[in-house]
Amino acid sequence: MRLAELSERSGVSTATIKYYLREGLLPPGVQVNATTAEYDEEHLRRLRLVRAMIQVGRVPVATVREVLGHVDDDSLPRAIRLGAAVWALPQVPEPDEDDEFVQAAHQEVTALLDQLGWQNAKRLTSLSPAYRSLMVGVAALRRLGYDFGTELLTPYAELMYRTAVLDLDNMEAHSSQQEEQIEFAILGAILNEPVLQALHRLAQEEETTRRYGFE
């Protein structure tokens, strides 16, 4: 298809598509003459992914480029490609390891992983930005005098595990092709924020009014 059709089918303006091409977020089309290039279904799929990251996920262009680098690197093992793509999304800064609250949070989160039996996640802790965010969050709360310990976090972690199982079931149902699965996983990570959070807040409204009414 030509640029106009790619724009039509994706709902992304031709000016924006040209910008993505210049920025290397979209591979070039096949040049058919000096002014015209031909694009295919893979361009459309990649364009939609880029658009979702930038528009829905508000991911910066440089990060999008980094994430796509992981998606396209088929020398990496599958679990790492799936993880690495998500790992390239915006993350919390490194915690201060000398801080007493950070040290306490380390122990707490390690105890949580043991209690949950998440031995694989435990093996990945030194690499994982998810582990780091959890620790930073727990440490910040402890510093403020709020005790979000293993007992409070375990039932949440169990619900999040069931959510993750849904994510992977949906990913496998979406496509059996690894490239498309990885794209779907990125989309899931981006969706996490607006859609899952919105569902959570709607559920809170529902449950709050069920318990306390509208009065």
Place this chain on the structure above:
Amino acid sequence: MRLAELSERSGVSTATIKYYLREGLLPPGVQVNATTAEYDEEHLRRLRLVRAMIQVGRVPVATVREVLGHVDDDSLPRAIRLGAAVWALPQVPEPDEDDEFVQAAHQEVTALLDQLGWQNAKRLTSLSPAYRSLMVGVAALRRLGYDFGTELLTPYAELMYRTAVLDLDNMEAHSSQQEEQIEFAILGAILNEPVLQALHRLAQEEETTRRYGFE
């Protein structure tokens, strides 16, 4: 207690506490002489909440002031105070009602609420920023050609409902006093982002490596 002790017990510097006092995020202490004021446990609790919003939740100072206004307005009914405080947190912009994808998302989300039996949440839709975010997210995805319909969203919504039940159970266990419950609800909303998201990503890592191994 004096300012120094308030600082000591909260882990917040005296300079920052003075800034919060100037900005009206913390009520003034009782002046015991020209240079000294006395603070109590309520100051400490409020200070921890403000600190959590700003430091963990990265909520802007003006929004913190707005949220605290709702917390302290005891003329409002309980469900509204609980909701209004969360509604004052950062939100998505108004969707364009003339847009065909927004209209389709409206229908989809309404069908979802019917299927779930969330009739209270449905009554609140015109007011609720959570409903608005969900719609904006679903519309953006539809525009990109991704179909996140009722069938895909229902099991997520059910897990989020169970998460919300946990939130309210914890809130009620935390305190039977309405003021403290509302503060706890705000904290829950702020935590949603870093801690719940981190747990979700850790769970994804665990499940991904269980399914595909480390190779």
